[in-house]
Amino acid sequence: MARTHFSGPVVTSDFGSVTQITSASTGVTLNTAAGVITTVVQNIAAAGEVQFTVTNSKVKVTDTVNLSIRSGSTGGTTIASVTAVADGSFQVTLTNLNGATAETGTLLINFVVIGANA
Numbered sequence: 001m002a003r004t005h006f007s008g009p010v011v012t013s014d015f016g017s018v019t020q021i022t023s024a025s026t027g028v029t030l031n032t033a034a035g036v037i038t039t040v041v042q043n044i045a046a047a048g049e050v051q052f053t054v055t056n057s058k059v060k061v062t063d064t065v066n067l068s069i070r071s072g073s074t075g076g077t078t079i080a081s082v083t084a085v086a087d088g089s090f091q092v093t094l095t096n097l098n099g100a101t102a103e104t105g106t107l108l109i110n111f112v113v114i115g116a117n118a
Contacts (some may be wrong), residue, residue: 012112020052024094027053034112036070037092044078044096044103051083051093058113065090067111074105 016032020039028037037054044050059065065082077098084091096103 014058024050025052027055029055031055031057033058033115035110037107037109037111039072039094039107039109041106042078042094042103044094046096046102047099048102049093049095051091053089053091054111055089056113057088058115059085059088059090060115061085061087062116064114064116065111066114067092067109070108070110072105072107074103075101078103078105078107080107080109 012034014033016030016035018028018030018035018037020026020028020037022040024040024042024044026040030037063085065085067080067082069078069080075098078094078096081093081095082090083093092109094107
């Protein structure tokens, strides 16, 4: 098996941005290999979760989607994870790890799709 070594970050010119509207569970559409999702103002209860779907024609069920919260968390205890991947979409789950305080920030979430040759 051949290995590829990277000496720096993986860079793509296929980048976009999208802003969520209506509610924290409203899905978004962004058909790029990488991008940033700006959420609505969150209202995730203490120790609560919310999910939304990102529709993206670049995503295949065999791909890996990595994401991270860039900024906007009011308490710094909210995490973002990918909880499902399908052809044409992935699901984001936002989890508030704070057991006492709700998350009320507008989050900026960076993501990148890593394609698999499957």
